Amino acid sequence: MNRRNFYLSALALAGAAAAGTWAVAAETKGAALDPAQAGPDYLVQGEYLGTLKGGRRVGAQVIALGNGTFQAVFLPGGLPRDGWDGQTRIRVDGKTEGSETRFGKPGGGWNGSVMANSLQGETDRGERFELKKVVRQSNTLGMKPPAGAVVLFDGTNADAWQNGKVEDGLLRCGTRTKQSFQDFTLHLEFRTPFVPLARGQARGNSGLYLQDRYEIQILDSFGLDGKDNECGGIYRQSAPSQNMCLPPLSWQTYDIDFETARFDADGKKIKDAVVSVRHNGMYIHDRLHLSSVTPGGGKNREDATGGPFQLQDHGNPVYVRNVWVVEKK
Secondary structure, eight states, X not given: OOHHHHEEOHXXXXXXXXXXXXOOOOOSTTOBOOGGGSOHHHHHOEEEEEEETTSOEEEEEEEEEETTEEEEEEEETSXXXXXXXXXXXXXXXXXXXXXXXXXXXXXXSSEEEEETTEEEEEOTTOOEEEEEEEEEOOTTTTOOOOTTOEEEEOSSOOTTBTTOOEETTEEESSEEBSSOBSSEEEEEEEEOOBOTTOOGGGSSOEEEEETTTEEEEEOOOTTSOOOTTSTTOBTTTBOOSSOOOOOTTSOEEEEXXXXXXXXXXXXXXXXXXXXXXXXXXXXXXXXXXXXXXXXXXXXXXXXXXXXOOEEOOOSSOXXXXXXXXXXXX
């Protein structure tokens, strides 16, 4: 991983908020789409990284749960795909009291407090730590379409989409492409809303259907375990190899390589569809064989024909931008 390309300063996020970069009218109750109007809980949530007193690295993902309540997920070794061991999670509840957000209880396991973009505390062994807030960014964010690519959305219009809605230069999920595709490489950038009081499938839910058959989940799954019904998962077929979900209101990327299923002259399937998915620049599925379609798509069976991309409308204000595809002949 190119760490330099994957991190931004916390000031960059604050600057984007002040500029109103993501200002779109919220349509879901309690959903914030502009960081500048998301409230104080938004400023506490996010990723923190630092070291224990002895020099060992540790990361934390702080999840906002609404009304000043939080959960901190401590990750020994660092953050996902940046040092974390991929297994150990220490979850600690927290609450804002005045200007300080406190987690756990002193002397009772992992504990700490957040003030001014710093999470300080101690482990269950009494080891002191100080973690600084970091803002990670996909190293494929803003990737330009190569020569020969089909640009599906560049912020100017939704001509490539059926009844597509453009709001402040973003495409609202709840549409399909007019064109169908078979083998391809796809780039798509998406953003989930900040809905701290929501839980599970009500928290920024959408989905990207390939050929209107196979769904790559889009969901605010920041800090969760990474299951097949969470962000990056392929429902009932495969969980992501690691949860690479960034905090809500972050722009995230999917870079997907897809080979359609093959059939013989009698219509019998002789090869599964195969997909590789990079979430925020990191592989979460590597040449995964898809044995069947995902429920909820427009095409409920596999055959030799291609199909459109569907951006699922699940009642949440989820938006995409910079969408392009390169067809493989």
